[in-house]
Amino acid sequence: DQQVKQNSPSLSVQEGRISILNCDYTNSMFDYFLWYKKYPAEGPTFLISISSIKDKNEDGRFTVFLNKSAKHLSLHIVPSQPGDSAVYFCAAIEGGADGLTFGKGTHLIIQP
C-alpha cells in the first residue's frame, strides 16, 4: 500500500510560468515532509521541507503548501526555469521512523 502518492508521472510547463507538483499521503502520523529534486545519473538533492505544524514554507522560487485535513501537499515553482527540468520526489516521515517514505516521482519538463 503506497503511503505517499504522486499521481502525475510527468508535467510539462512553459518557461516563466508556475509549476505545481502535487503529493498525497495516507499515513496521518507523518509529521515532516520533504521535496527532493533529481537529475539523471545523480543522487536526489534536498529542495525544501515543511513540518506538520506549518501550512506553508517558502525558499526563493519554491513554496511548499501542506493541507493536513486533505493529506495533501504541493510544491510551487515560480517562475519555472529550464534548470528546473528534473524528477521531483515527495517524501514523508513520522517521528522516530527509520527512514523516509518516498513517492514515485514526477518528471517536470520546462519548455522554452
Add this chain to the structure above:
Amino acid sequence: NAGVTQTPKFQVLKTGQSMTLQCAQDMNHEYMSWYRQDPGMGLRLIHYSVGAGITDQGEVPNGYNVSRSTTEDFPLRLLSAAPSQTSVYFCASTPSGPTNEKLFFGSGTQLSVL
C-alpha cells in the same frame, strides 16, 4: 568537502555472484542508510545505521547485508545476486537521523544482474 561518495557507479553481475557497494561520507554523520530505486517506484529503504556498530533493517532488506565498523563507511553487500536486485542504489546520510533532517545522497550505483 566530498559529501557522500559511492563506488562503483556502474556494475554488471551474473546471477549468484557477490559484490560490495561502497559508501563513504566525510561529514561525520551518525546516520547512514541505503535505498534502492526501481523504475516507476519511489526510493525504498534497505538498511540503515544510527552509528558505528549499529545496523538495522529497512523496508526491503532481503538479500542484502550491511556493517558499520566506522562512522565514515557503510558498505552494502549482495551475497548472491539475483535479477530482482537490478536497480539503482543510493546511499544517504544525515547528522543524527532522518526525523526533521534532510538526507544527503550519493550519486548512486547502477547495478544490473543478468
